[in-house]
Amino acid sequence: MTSLAMIEAAASRLAGRARRTPLLSSPFLDEVAGRRVFVKAECLQHTGSFKxxxxxxxxxxxxxxxxxxxxxxxxxxxxxxxxxxxxxxxxxxxxxxxxxxxxxxxxxxxxxxxxxxxxxxxxxxxxxxxxxxxxxxxxxxxVKPFDEPLVIAGQATVGLEIAEQALEEGVSGGEVLVPCGGGGLTSGIALALEAQAPGLIVRSCEPEGFDDTARSLATGTIQRNAQLSGSLCDAIITPQPGDITFPILKRLCGAGIAVNEDEVLRAMALAFTRLKIVIEPGGAVAVAAALFRGGELKSDTAIAVASGGNVDGALFRAALEKYAD
Amino acid sequence: MTSLAMIEAAASRLAGRARRTPLLSSPFLDEVAGRRVFVKAECLQHTGSFKxxxxxxxxxxxxxxxxxxxxxxxxxxxxxxxxxxxxxxxxxxxxxxxxxxxxxxxxxxxxxxxxxxxxxxxxxxxxxxxxxxxxxxxxxxxVKPFDEPLVIAGQATVGLEIAEQALEEGVSGGEVLVPCGGGGLTSGIALALEAQAPGLIVRSCEPEGFDDTARSLATGTIQRNAQLSGSLCDAIITPQPGDITFPILKRLCGAGIAVNEDEVLRAMALAFTRLKIVIEPGGAVAVAAALFRGGELKSDTAIAVASGGNVDGALFRAALEKYAD
CATH class of the missing domain: 3.40.50.1100 (Rossmann fold)
Incomplete structure (x- = not known):
């Protein structure tokens, strides 16, 4: 089981190795969302993702x-x-x-x-x-991708940084939106925030049609995706939440949010225009939820994790052609 | 005349207002350049540029x-x-x-x-x-764009951050490549580094055909550009170096470097693929120099400032179509 001590030990091992990625914002995005939006730009991490x-x-x-x-x-x-x-x-x-x-x-x-x-x-x-x-x-x-305490502890360091950076921005309450595949990042951030910033509540974000975590949270038991291919969001498509991660998600997170692919592409284009960062589709679901699913949010501040940026040029061009001209 | 005291006063006024932008790197870029390359991602600054x-x-x-x-x-x-x-x-x-x-x-x-x-x-x-x-x-x-001591002092805070971040990376010597229009950013960084990191030498970077600063540095007197339009790099096209900035450049900088538009587009595409940041053409000339003009560099470490990211979607797509598929 991943404890705060394990998370802090992971943070020590990562010091000087992982980047402390910036928390970005733009008044233009706040206007689109109708609330304050911050983006934790983990696409700027080494290798282009929080992984x-x-x-x-x-x-x-x-x-x-x-x-x-x-x-x-x-x-x-x-x-x-x-x-x-x-x-x-x-x-x-x-x-x-x-x-x-x-x-x-x-x-x-x-x-x-x-x-x-x-x-x-x-x-x-x-x-x-x-x-x-x-x-x-x-x-x-x-090395398992998510259902492994040392991996969860590593991803949780994103949460430690969010806790610090939110404080620097004067934010003590709000929702932290996290792209969710197997739940390693989502559960890790939730554990870190439980300890360091309990006013920040985690919400898992997924593509429509691949919302196993949202349905699992809604029913209280692990649900599977009906299919595993056919989504733009390759990075976060997994069969189901993990046996280790799901109990953490269930204990700490609000309801899951699902966004459609059009919202994902618009989020990628707005991150290009307003934040000057490159997000891949799976990494953009939380930014999409912050911008376009305000009706499902409960607070006036959303911190969205942009979890990765490893997108092929052709797909990124398609997003820009559709929404950034 | 901009002094270290003025720069530090500007840094105090900017604290909590400007972002401390990250210093990024990628082993893939080091390989292209044949040396260590760091990119000061000032495109992530509020409004999308150091300005x-x-x-x-x-x-x-x-x-x-x-x-x-x-x-x-x-x-x-x-x-x-x-x-x-x-x-x-x-x-x-x-x-x-x-x-x-x-x-x-x-x-x-x-x-x-x-x-x-x-x-x-x-x-x-x-x-x-x-x-x-x-x-x-x-x-x-x-508010003049560059030939104004308060403006130079503001841009110089990029140099204060580079001095700190280079130290964190264990870098004490090398060349700092800076996109140069009228010379406000370039002279500001040079003044800050003179005071805080004298082992880092500034090199101005410009597009070929608009290299007024390089020619001015070479001749020791202010030279003008023959034309002011026809460059992709709109952000850094000015008639000539400033009356205040040029004496600073002449005293502190190495020879200027000029890159061609093809190198600029390739640098934009590599920053997309390897760093997950969006750079506009004028903001990419220093990254282009670091990657493709190694023969003109004198050290094994280049710190390139990516000075802005305000590029229209169509132009960015063209760069990706040519060099990131």
Whole structure:
């Protein structure tokens, strides 16, 4: 179980390694949203997403002799890059198992960080079997993407920073909107804020049609997504909330929010025009909720996490062509 | 004459108003450049460029009764927004005289910050006459874009932050590359670094064909640009270095560097892919120099200022289409 002590230990291991990303704002976005909006620009983190925090936390938290044998991870892209870069900085071997339809930028970056990338076909191959074989043969340690206390503790450092930065802005109450896949970032931020800024309540954000967390929170039991492909928001599509993360979400978060793809593209375009940052679709769902789902919010201040920016040029151009001309 | 005391006074007035923008980096950019590259992401500043610093410094530095009558500025866009937003935060009147061919985003933003925008035709109208009439009628104070000690002191706070952030990164020597129009930012940073980080040497960066500063530095006397239109880099095209800024540049800076428009577009695309920030063409010349003009650099570390991000969607898409697919 991830405790405040574990989160603070992760923050110590991350000091000087992860960036303290800025909390941005624009009067133009406040006007669109009809409330104060802050954006935690975690797309500016090393590797282009918050996943570096969890990757570094997990890899640096292993016993040295275990770490030395190397690590392995399954990921469509952001966790892959976070773990691969953490492994490279530690000088250890890293294997990443990725679906062959992952965004090309994410595959290329993972390789460029020095990882051995093994591609598999989602429809016909069993990634767990591929991973189990490689782990057994080489003695690699699996770094899970979210249902792992050290990973949650790493992602929770985003919450420690939000608590500090909100205070600097004079904000003591409001809602913190977080893009939610398996719930590692969302549960980590919720734990950090429970301890350090209890007036800030976390709301999970997802794409419509892939709102397993919102439905799980509504029913009180873990619900699955009906499908796992067909969303622009590849970074945050998971089968269901984690066994470790869901109880935390259930205890600490408000109702989940789901946004549509059009709102995601508009949020990406507005972040380009007003904040000068690049957000990928999955990383933009919380900004979209802050801007366009005010009717579902309960406070006059929304802090939205922009969790990643690893988007291919063609898709970003399409968002701009539609909404930023 | 701008002194360290004036710069520190400007920093005090800007505290809690301007953002301390992050110093970003990526191993992929280091590889392209063949050296360590850091990017001071001043495009993330309020109003999307460093100009808010100088605008706030100048407006907040006026005597209250003078300030109360309002301010006026000439600008194609970034200085306009910086002054307009500073005026709005002070609750005073603001008139901005802009060329009618300025980027539409910059004109719209300046209006949205509450300024009265007066458009003029560069070919047929005399902006100075328009400005003089308005100032006389309304008692407005002119905020010059660069040749003004309070403005230079405001821009110099970028240099104070670079000195601190370089130290945090363990960098004590290297070159600081700065997009240069009239030289307010470049001279301000040079003064701040002279005092706080003398191992960091400033190099001015400009587009080819508009390299008045580089030629002025080479000859030791102020040189003019042959033309003032026809560059993508609208933000940094000025007739010549300022009477106040040039002696500072001459005393403190290394040789100027000029980059071509293709290098500018490639730098914008790489900043998108690797740093997740949006840079406008004029704001990207220093990043372009760091990445592609290594032969003109003398050190193994380059700190490039990304000075602004106010680019229209269509132009940004063109850069991505060419270099980020």
């Amino acid at each position: 570096f925090r969890g990757g570094w936390s997990a890899v640096s938290g292993l016993e040295p002799d275990v770490r030395q044998r190397g690590v392995i991870a399954f990921s469509s892209g952001n966790h892959a890059q976070g773990v691969a870069y953490a492994a490279r900085l530690h000088g250890i071997a890293c294997v990443i198992i990725m679906p062959s339809d992952a965004p090309k930028l994410k595959i290329a970056n993972t390789r460029a960080f020095g990882a051995e990338v093994v591609l598999y076909d989602r429809a016909t191959e069993d990634r767990d079997a591929i991973g189990a074989t490689l782990s057994a043969e080489r003695g690699l340690t699996l | 808010f610093r100088g605008g706030w410094s100048a407006v907040s530095g006026l005597e209250p009764d003078v300030r109360q009558r309002g301010v006026i500025a000439f600008s194609s866009g970034n200085h306009a927004q910086g002054v307009a937003y500073a005026a709005r935060l002070h609750g005073i009147a603001c008139v901005i005289i802009m060329p009618s061919d300025a980027p539409k985003l910059k004109i719209a933003n300046t209006r949205a910050f509450g300024a009265e925008v007066v458009l003029y035709d560069r070919a047929t109208e005399d902006r100075d006459a328009i400005g003089a009439t308005l100032s006389a009628e309304r008692g407005l104070t002119l």
